[in-house]
Structures are given as C-alpha cells and as structure tokens.
Amino acid sequence: QVQLVESGGGLVQPGGSLRLSCTVSGSIFSPNVMGWYRQAPGKQRELIAAITSGGSTNYADSVKGRFTISRDNAKNTVYLQMNSLKPEDTAVYYCNAVRFGGFNSWGQGTQVTVSS
Secondary structure: OOEEEEEOOEEEOOOOOEEEEEEEEOOOOOOOEEEEEEEOOOOOOEEEEEEEOOOOEEEOOOOOOOEEEEEEHHHOEEEEEEOOOOHHHOEEEEEEEEOOOOOEEEOOOEEEEEOO
C-alpha cells in the first residue's frame, strides 16, 4: 500500500514563507510525477506545481516566481518552498504521486493559513 505523509503546514503572516514536505512509502518503484495541489473552501482542488523524476517542473500561474517544487529521488520526497505568501494562498495542500501503470496516491492534506 503506497502512503504519502505530508508535513510543514501552519499559520504564517502575509509575506512569510513555509516549506511543505511529502514522503512516499510502500512501493519499490519511485513515482514518475509528484505534485502539489491545493483546495480552498468552496473551490475545486487545483494543481499548483509538479515535478517529474527527471526534474522537469510546471507551475500554476498563481504561484510562479513565489513557489518552488523540488524532489529528492533517493528519499522519495517532494518539497514545496512557498515564499511571499498571500492570504489567497490559504488552503489545504495535498501531495500527489503517480507511477505510470502503477499507483496514483494522495496525502492526507496539510492546512496552510496566511493571515495577520
């Protein structure tokens, strides 16, 4: 059973920073793609950043230049460095890991609140 464990959420003031982490366990195969999604109250879950096993990245326009996704393949861990946070970044953040032909798994979600 593939499991994703997230950490790093919390309360931060506008302009502040947070780093989220997500570690994948339970599979001998590394994910092909790992990504971070978020869901704000009353809104649909949206993809904000993704990274392939080769290091190619993709970002939603709303976070470009402020958020950075990275991964440590040896640790099966993906990170999301979030800088210059805004109140509109407040949401539950979810980690996702995909192995083509294998698994498509989600973390439990971690709350990020940006407020003064």
